[in-house]
Each structure stands twice: as structure tokens, then as C-alpha cells.
Amino acid sequence: MIEADQVVKHFGDVHALNGITLSVDEGEIFGLLGPNGAGKTTLVRILATLLKPTSGRCTLGGIDPHRDPMAVRALIGLAGQNAAVDDLLTGRENLEIVGRLYQLDRAEARRRADDILERLSLTDAADRQVRTYSGGMRRRIDLGASLVGRPRILILDEPTTGLDPRTRNELWQLIRDLVSDGATVLLTTQYLEEADELADRLAVIDLGHIIAEGTPDELKERLGGDRLMASPTEPDDMARVVSILEQVGATAPYVDDRRQQASIPVTNRIEALLAAGQLFENEQIALRDLAVTRPSLDDVFLSITGKRAETDEPEPAAAGRKGRRR
């Protein structure tokens, strides 16, 4: 449904995209995961007919956005990175105006606006000016505006950046519901958790390159699958914990001193967990935690790029940095 082939975009000296190739199937939620400045918005703008690539080709539903932009525009709904809604208009007016610009007649534009307001649980706020809306409501009405044309392809650029966790969860649920209608979704995010929650498949993008691609599980698999993790109550017990993990796993355990935990890849998660539990019991080592974990996408990102995914959230002040947010 969406194809990109060696898409390159340079802004003068800034090489925002260095040959992006990807393919999104019909009905799929495709995540584009990458830190700030990775090139996500640039790619979105190229696909949405807003920007010409320096070189390379892309098509949406088989149509090249730069050969026939009007046909692509009739196919897509875009919710850009900044909620692009009119503050002084009400939620309903915003949606109706978009509907009219899709050449719907007055009655149909009104019907669709009502319908979307209902689905977004914004009916009560429909006749209030958008400037009175909370951040989450603004995102929802912006998402709503991208749905007015009943798009077959939905492009969402960082739909939840800057929202609190609860609102983010609500929006995720909403996006999942929308997709059950059969639309194809391209979603960008800098949140690993978000890609994990929503995407059927994802590509990790950094500095204008796609550095990994696959299902969330496949990407985690690349890190060696399940890991058995244990952390002793007493830091002094760490050496004994490590020696026990060595007995149940195949390789050398990895010790994270900062978080006071040791972990080791395992092939059979249940067997390893039971065996280790037995050994800890026999050795009388008090544990704070014992678990089998799959690596998070955070670990994936770290292992591919050698750095943590940056987010927009402010870093804690260096002096007061004890346990960093995970």
C-alpha cells in the first residue's frame, strides 16, 4: 500500500534521509521508530505530498505523490506532528470545514463530523472552541480531522508525543479501534513502548537510515530471546547470584551494577526459572526479584545503535541522577 524506494532528502548540508526503502502492506499498522531528528517527519511529509524528495521514488496505493498529488491526497489522512487544528473554531467547525474541503455537501460534512466526534468521545466538547481543549483532546480532534475523508491510508506523525501516560493509553485504544476499519496506518513514534503496543511491523530509523526492520517480536528475538534476570537483596550476594545463573544458562551472565541485577540468555524459560529457583532456595540467597524477561525495544535500540533512544522529555539534572528512568 505504501512503497518507498531509496528515498533521499537533503536540506542543503543536512542529510535528513539517506535512502529509505520500505514497504507497508494493506491493512497493516507500520511503525517508524526513531529518536528526535531521525528523519521521521521528513519521510511523512514526502509521502503526504508536502515535500519533494531529492531522489528516490515512493507510491501510495500505487500512485506517485509527486506525479498525481491530488489522487494521493484523496487517499490519505494526515495527522501531523503539531496538532494542526484551528484554535478559535469549535471542534465541530474544524471537522466540518475539513469535510467541505473534501467536497462533501453541507449535510454530509455535518453527519461525518457528528459521527467522528462521537467516536472520539468529544460530543460534549463539540461546540467549544478548540483553544479550551486539553492536550489530549486537541490530539483527538486532530486525529478526527484526518479521518473525515475516510482515508484508506492514515499517516500519524508522533500522535502521542507530549501526552501523559493515561491519555496516551486512551489514544492507543482509539487508534487500534480505527484500524479495525481496515485502513493502512503509518505511524511514527519515538516511544519504544508505543511501537510495541500498536505496530504490526516496524522499522527503526536513525540519522536518515533504516537500521532494523521486522515485527516487534522479531526485533527482540535478535537480542537472543528470553533472559533470566535475578537481583539479590544484599549487594554482597551478587557473586553468588552470578555463579548460579551460570549453571542454568549457556553463556556468561551480564551484570548491571547500577541496577544491581544479573541476567543471562536462556533457551527454555520455564525450566531455567524453576532450576534457578531451586538453586537459590538451596543456597539461601535472598532475592529482590527473579524473572524471565523478553528484551524491551529499548534494549533493541541500544544494541543496534549503541545509544539510548532520545526522547523529548527533559533529562534529569546530572547531579540528582540516581536511578534513570527506564
Add this chain to the structure above:
Amino acid sequence: MKAGTTPTTATAGVTGSQLGAPVRAGATGPRNRSTFGRFVSDTLTMTRRNVLYLVRRPQVIVFALISPIMFVSLFNFVFGGSLDVPGLSYANYLIPGIMVQTVMFGGSNTAVGLAEDMTRGVIDRFRSLPMSRLAVLSGRTMADAMRGIITNSVIIVMGFVIGFRFNNGFGWAVASFLLVLLFGYSITWFYAWMGLSLGNVEAVQAASFLPAFPLTFAASTFAPVENMPGWLQVFSAHQPVTQVVDATRAMMQGGEIAGPLVRSLLWCAGIMLVFGFLSVRQYRKG
């Protein structure tokens, strides 16, 4: 026989036009309008959007009114007694000038409004819709021209208070009002181009008054051009504001209409064509 001729079908005229290709009739079935039909309908929609903005920000209109009221009072009472205008009371001389000056300065709202839309990302939404691209601009200029109707009506009322009267019949009075609006509409295209080119709200705010000052003051707006030094007269006598003010004044008070009116209409057409073209080009560039 027929194979050799070029058929002039509707589609031949439409493809390659600046307004883009018609919407494909999709499964969702938006009405399949002609390019021109869509341009008209989208312009009306965008005008409505911008008028709603005006209505919900009445401060903008209030400030747009304060300055002409101030200018009417200041010029009439400060200079009115000492400025020598041939054959007219100063109030009758001044009001057409103030009206043209007001649409000239009012155009800066177009520039600021478009620059605001650009920075807030709303333009990206419009660009991603299967709508007429020109309509984003024509809807903006149309709404701003509507604001001109309000401000100019208030100026005329203000004029009546200080002794202004129409002395050339109802028909010419209406025509003079329309000419001011037409000029105001043309000039918004210059400001649209400025707003799109600068893109940044602060820069636009600072820059938008610059062209309005020399054009409205070095003109027959407040005083006859003949009293200016010769080098300045060369500019003043030929620039558009003088033509429009002279035509408006003659239509309101009597005098030679044809010459300045034809020159005014040519200026309006020229400004609209040149800056309409430049604005659309700038808008497409992004």
C-alpha cells in the same frame, strides 16, 4: 478527417491547470467537481473559516478601526486648517484618502494571518487535502476584503461627523466604495505574497508596515501632490495610491473620473496578476 483536429474537451482545459487535477471518484464518493467548481466552493469554505477567526478576535477589528478614526481626527483638526486643497472642504478631501490608507495598512493582517497559519502547521493540513490550493489564499484575501467593508463603513460614518458629504450622486458614491474595496482586495495579494515569503510572524509584523508608509504618504492621500518637491512628485503622481485616491475622490465629489479610474483599474489588475502569481508560486514551494 476528425483525427487530425484537436478536440477541445473539458478535460483538456483542466489538466495542467494551476489548481490541480480533479479528485478521483473514490469509494467514499466525494462529489466529482470540476477544478473551477472546486475552487469556488473551497474559496467559500476558506472564507468562512477566516471570517470566523475575525469574528472571534474582535480586538483585531477594533484596532483596525482605531487607527483610521485617529487619522481622521488628527489630520482634520491638526492640518485641516492649514492645508490648502483646491475647491474642496478638507473633510471631503481627506475621507477618500483615509479609506485607501486603511485598506493599505489593513492588508498587513493578511500577511500576518498567513504567516501564522504557516507556523502553526494548519497549512500542512490544507496542503494534504484534495482541495484547491489557490483557495487557501483566495479565501484569506476574501475574508480580509470583508473586513474592509466594515472599516470603510465606519470611516464614512466618522466622516459625516466631521462634515464629509457625497456630492456626486448615489451611483458614483457606491462605485467609489467598490473601487476602494477592489484596491484593498488587490493589495491583499501583495501582502499574501509577503506573508508566505517571510513565513515568520514577527518578521511579517515588522515588515508589513514598511511599504504602506511611503505609498500612502507620498500620494494625494492627505495633501495635493503638486505641493511636493519635484523629485518626489515624479513618484507620487504615478504610484497606484494616488490614482486610486484621485479616482475615489472624483467619484465622491465630482471632477475628472475617467483618467484616474482607468489607471486605478489597470493597477488593481496588474497587482492582482503579479502578486497572485507570485503568491501561488510561493505557496506551492512550501
